[in-house]
Amino acid sequence: MTTESEHAAMTEDGDPSVAGTAGYEVISNAKLSADVHRLVIRAPRVAAVRQPGQFVIVRLGPGAERIPLTIADSDAEQGSIVVVIQAVGKSTSDLVRLAAGDRIDDVVGPLGRPSDLITSGTAVCVAGGVGAAVIYPIARRLAEIGTEVITVLGARTSESVLYAEEFASFAELVVCTDDGSAGRAGLVTDALREVLATRSVDVVYAAGPVPMMSAVAAVTKPLGIRTIVSLNPIMVDGTGMCGGCRVTVDGVMRFACVDGPEFEAHDVDFAELADRLGTYRESELTASTHVCRGSA
Numbered sequence: 001m002t003t004e005s006e007h008a009a010m011t012e013d014g015d016p017s018v019a020g021t022a023g024y025e026v027i028s029n030a031k032l033s034a035d036v037h038r039l040v041i042r043a044p045r046v047a048a049v050r051q052p053g054q055f056v057i058v059r060l061g062p063g064a065e066r067i068p069l070t071i072a073d074s075d076a077e078q079g080s081i082v083v084v085i086q087a088v089g090k091s092t093s094d095l096v097r098l099a100a101g102d103r104i105d106d107v108v109g110p111l112g113r114p115s116d117l118i119t120s121g122t123a124v125c126v127a128g129g130v131g132a133a134v135i136y137p138i139a140r141r142l143a144e145i146g147t148e149v150i151t152v153l154g155a156r157t158s159e160s161v162l163y164a165e166e167f168a169s170f171a172e173l174v175v176c177t178d179d180g181s182a183g184r185a186g187l188v189t190d191a192l193r194e195v196l197a198t199r200s201v202d203v204v205y206a207a208g209p210v211p212m213m214s215a216v217a218a219v220t221k222p223l224g225i226r227t228i229v230s231l232n233p234i235m236v237d238g239t240g241m242c243g244g245c246r247v248t249v250d251g252v253m254r255f256a257c258v259d260g261p262e263f264e265a266h267d268v269d270f271a272e273l274a275d276r277l278g279t280y281r282e283s284e285l286t287a288s289t290h291v292c293r294g295s296a
């Protein structure tokens with residue numbers, strides 16, 4: 001792990017000589033849909049070593065929450081990383097409001113284990129919502145190393161389909177929307193079933209909401225197709241110390257930040273994960289309400 005925290009330490013020390021230059025610069029912020037933004041952040045050491053499947057933990061400023069975000073892309077020459085953020089609560093809403101030139105106190109990473117990528121055969125990459133940003137680096141690297149990639153990309157409406165052009169540039173793409181406003185109407189699992197009925201598939205990779213990943217696992221398990229999911233439990237430190245991200249996999253407690261975030265889907269206890277994700281719902285709602293009132 002490379003930790004880019006020197007600037008942050010200087011900020012917290014209040015070193016006046018670094019005023020205005022501490023932290024990680026936001027190079028650009030593009031709105032991809034109503035609540036999803038793509039931020040390019042200067043973080044050269046993370047950009048130099050990160051691999052598909054890995055993430056960063058960002059902390060906007062003093063007292064802010066630590067937010068795990070997948071590294072969707074990077075440019076080692078420019079020294080930048082890309083994160084795609086869906087504003088679902090206070091911290092993510094604060095992050096998507098940043099403008100070019102603004103700074104983030106901490107960007108720590110790359111964290112987590114790189115994806116387990118097959119180097120031949122056929123992979124289906126299934127993404128739901130902002131899970132597209134998690135699946136994109138995996139699918140792209142799979143295509144680069146010679147695996148045939150079929151991407152099934154799901155969203156609520158045409159407006160919230162993410163990264164379709166990017167996926168289409170290297171993979172066969174099936175888009176599904178809940179309302180049929182883009183691609184075919186229906187769930188990603190419907191499209192996945194059709195792909196699996198006609199193609200020989202070696203591995204399925206999936207990222208998205210927990211019920212979606214659980215449903216994908218339920219489709220592939222009876223067919224005996226290896227399936228890898230990227231889990232999104234609550235994370236705090238990202239180093240295996242706090243236990244916040246614990247998940248049960250094959251009956252064993254694992255920490256998603258250091259043992260994952262990818263796991264064999266057929267072994268994951270999704271019911272427990274969904275339950276743990278709901279633990280802080282009330283305080284999250286309170287924080288969101290406060291931010292809305294504060295910004296009204």
Ligand SMILES: Cc1cc2nc3c(=O)[nH]c(=O)nc-3n(C[C@H](O)[C@H](O)[C@H](O)COP(=O)(O)OP(=O)(O)OC[C@H]3O[C@@H](n4cnc5c(N)ncnc54)[C@H](O)[C@@H]3O)c2cc1C
Nearest residue numbers: 068069070084085086089090091092232233234235261284
């Ligand atoms: C490895 C990993 C990679 C992720 N990658 C992305 C990404 O690329 N883009 C993206 O938009 N989101 C990503 N997430 C989810 C993102 O971290 C949460 O949406 C964010 O933390 C919500 O914070 P909030 O304060 O805005 O919302 P809150 O109101 O605090 O929470 C909203 C929901 O977000 C989840 N959540 C809250 N706090 C955390 C936390 N510390 N860790 C994980 N989940 C939390 C819970 O499900 C919660 O119900 C990822 C999560 C993990 C674990």
Ligand code: FES
Nearest residue numbers: 236238240243257
């Ligand atoms: S986030 Fe603390 S142990 Fe994983």
